Amino acid sequence: MSVGIRIGGWSRLSTCDWPGRLVTTVFCQGCPWRCGYCHNRSLLDPRATPYVAWETVTAHLVRRRGLLDAVVFSGGEPLLQPHLAQAMHQVRDLGFAVGLHTGGAYPRRLGQMVDAHLLDWVGFDIKATPQRYDHVTGTANSAVAALRSLQLLRDAGIAYQLRTTVDPCVLTDEDVADLRVWLREQGLAEHHQWQQARPVG
Numbered sequence: 001m002s003v004g005i006r007i008g009g010w011s012r013l014s015t016c017d018w019p020g021r022l023v024t025t026v027f028c029q030g031c032p033w034r035c036g037y038c039h040n041r042s043l044l045d046p047r048a049t050p051y052v053a054w055e056t057v058t059a060h061l062v063r064r065r066g067l068l069d070a071v072v073f074s075g076g077e078p079l080l081q082p083h084l085a086q087a088m089h090q091v092r093d094l095g096f097a098v099g100l101h102t103g104g105a106y107p108r109r110l111g112q113m114v115d116a117h118l119l120d121w122v123g124f125d126i127k128a129t130p131q132r133y134d135h136v137t138g139t140a141n142s143a144v145a146a147l148r149s150l151q152l153l154r155d156a157g158i159a160y161q162l163r164t165t166v167d168p169c170v171l172t173d174e175d176v177a178d179l180r181v182w183l184r185e186q187g188l189a190e191h192h193q194w195q196q197a198r199p200v201g
Contacts, residue, residue, distance in 0.1 A: 003083050009042075022070075032105050088119075124160055126179070127164070160191060
């Protein structure tokens with residue numbers, strides 16, 4: 001069955017997109033946020049020409065049964081894709097686990113996937129403290145959606161890893177220190193990883 005998700009990039013084999021797993025990573029097209037350090041700027045436009053068809057990915061999965069553990073849907077922001085849940089169902093039917101990279105911009109869609117038991121692991125981007133979210137994402141009220149998604153994830157008991165990208169042009173030393181305190185206060189520090197922004201171009 002054809003699934004209409006727009007794929008802007010594809011890594012056939014990855015060892016870093018889900019810790020401890022061999023995966024194929026699908027980079028979904030489009031993102032509602034405009035983080036200054038984004039290293040996947042080519043994925044931001046949801047109308048860009050897709051890089052590969054979903055059917056090509058599923059054909060690859062059929063050939064890699066027993067060799068790959070899972071599929072990770074990354075981006076961009078995968079939750080922007082209205083048919084993402086259908087793609088995840090197909091991945092499960094083929095015998096693979098499902099991972100998701102998200103910033104949590106669409107909590108309702110995330111909740112639907114949680115309720116349908118489609119997710120085995122989530123890599124969740126924490127941009128900053130709630131007060132500094134809009135500064136990082138360039139989008140008003142972005143913290144509201146992100147925090148709602150994070151709470152859904154915690155309540156569901158799904159395995160997850162939190163990640164924060166540190167770009168000194170976006171987050172000051174004070175911002176980073178404030179986020180460390182916030183993570184401890186929320187009981188999230190043990191799930192969290194820092195990553196340095198990669199220069200682009």
